[in-house]
Amino acid sequence: MSDRYGDFVQSSIGKKVAKNLGLPMPVELDRFDSGQPAVRGSVLVGRANGDNTAISESVARILSELHADVFVNSSDNVKDALSDAGVKAKANTGGDDKFKVLLFDASNISNADELKQVYEFFHAVARRVEKSGRVIVIGRPPEDLTDIEAALAQRALEGFVKSVGKEFKRGITAQLIYVAEGAEQNLDSTLRFFTSARSAYVSGQVVRVSNGANVDVDWAQPLGGKTMLVTGASRGIGEAIARVLAREGAHVICLDVPQQQADLQKVASEISGSVLTVDITSEDAGKEIAEAAQKRGGLDSVIHNAGITRDKTLANMDEQKWDMVININLGSIAKLNRYLLDNDVLKENARIVCVSSISGIAGNLGQSNYATSKAGVIGLVNATAKQLEDNAKGMTINAVAPGFIETQMTEAIPFAIREAGRRMNSMSQGGLPVDVAETIAWFASPASGGLNGNIVRVCGQSLLGA
Ligand SMILES: NC(=O)c1ccc[n+]([C@@H]2O[C@H](COP(=O)([O-])OP(=O)(O)OC[C@H]3O[C@@H](n4cnc5c(N)ncnc54)[C@H](O)[C@@H]3O)[C@@H](O)[C@H]2O)c1
Secondary structure (H helix, E strand, C coil), X not given: CCCHHHHHCCCHHHHHHHHXXXXXXXXXXXXXXXXXXXXXXXXXXXXXXXXXXXXXXXXXXXXXXXXXXXXXXXXXXXXXXXXXXXXXXXXCCCCCXXXXXEEEECCCCCCCHHHHHHHHHHHCCCCCEEEEEEEEEEEXXXXXXXXXXXXXXXXXXXHHXXXXXXXXXXXXXXXXXXXXXXXXXXXXXXXHHHHCHHHCCCCXXXXXXXXXXXXXXXXXXXXXXXXXXXXXXXXXXXXXXXXXXXXXXXXXXXXXCHHHHHHHHHHHHHCCCEEEECCCCCCCHHHHHHHHHHCCCCEEEEEECCCCCCCECXXXXXXXXXXXXXXXXXXXXXXXXXXXXXXXXXXXEEEEEEECCCHHHHCCCXXXXXXXXXXXXXXXXXXXXXXXXXXXXCCEEEEEEECCECCHHHHCCCHHHHHXXXXXXXXXXXXXXXXXXXXXXXXXXXXXXXXXXXXEEECCCECCCC
């Protein structure tokens, strides 16, 4: 769908008009491009003073593997970790160098006073971040800390990151990654995702990396040899998910309702995937998925994307609209997961990824049915994550919560509400289906064993429910 205002402000006259009137100024976001390096510019790395070096050692190793162009402040202790990892860091001279990524290991910060180091690192370079830049702060999960001073300092990072996300504009994102003690080796997929253009429309998020299987992957094709099923794959976000998973090497079983067979077939044949036409609410949906999966030796991932809206205020909502939305968006996912887990259709280290919505977090006028279903998806992910932790098969479950994404679903929204939804976020624009798909591919990666129970919004840091 076209964003005429967004196109207008890209022109020189549009830029002038928007600036003079104080209107939102969306920039064209960097997005994945196979011809471009994973990190498209210089990375300034820093670390708070203290004894724990485990996180910055992992960061240094990952930057070395990415062949990133790394800079460091002259007095920063992170220098040793970088040189141990073979990274030849340049000195940040405080001149005109611009940075694509600002990355700060704040895990050593253990009281309110020490938060000053976050200020010092970022304040000095706040005006030197490139368009579509990345601000990343890494800390320890506050809930794991028994020392109150340390816990409050680590929790404080969340307010910092979310404010930076709102201030920096120009497509710059900001994230906080909490890495549990001992889970430093599980940081790779998350750091790669957030330093790259794949995370274009994800901002202001807090991600928790815990201990998980540490699987080696070929980063050029991280999903190579995997079989993944995507529901609702004939169009919109589901189609984008299928395409991105296939691009990353997976064989994708594309599922949709029989009425969508022609579109589904087109998507599947373009990505050399297979087709499964079934209504996910039907009695034998689990069995049909199992049969399709067994032909390929089981499933490495299931992406529960299919969903519908039937909007009405509660007073005007008939029973059928309530039942249908709850059944498709929530009830069927719970039933399918149970079937796939009970019948060993999901392989070891399988990845379950659900699609929630910011409506499920913030609630929305006219969407009591939809918001209930999407909040339920978050409940399902939280509860299942605990269960998977105990079953020792290395499986994980996570969810994305998209905000305003340009699809047929959002095209149906009345103009004024649509325009408000599009602009009320730190990117001043709607996201694209591919932005949701890239986030799902990160969760679905075999290298994401340390991600379990995360809900990540793909909403450009929307003001709704934040
Ligand atoms: N578009 C947005 O802005 C947005 C925002 C937040 C969340 N979401 C969620 O993202 C997901 C995809 O949304 P979209 O915008 O691409 O929607 P869409 O309507 O374009 O696509 C949904 C797909 O799901 C399929 N589907 C519906 N019921 C099904 C059933 N019973 N069995 C099998 N397939 C079924 C449809 O045929 C369709 O192909 C949904 O879960 C939606 O709630 C979308």
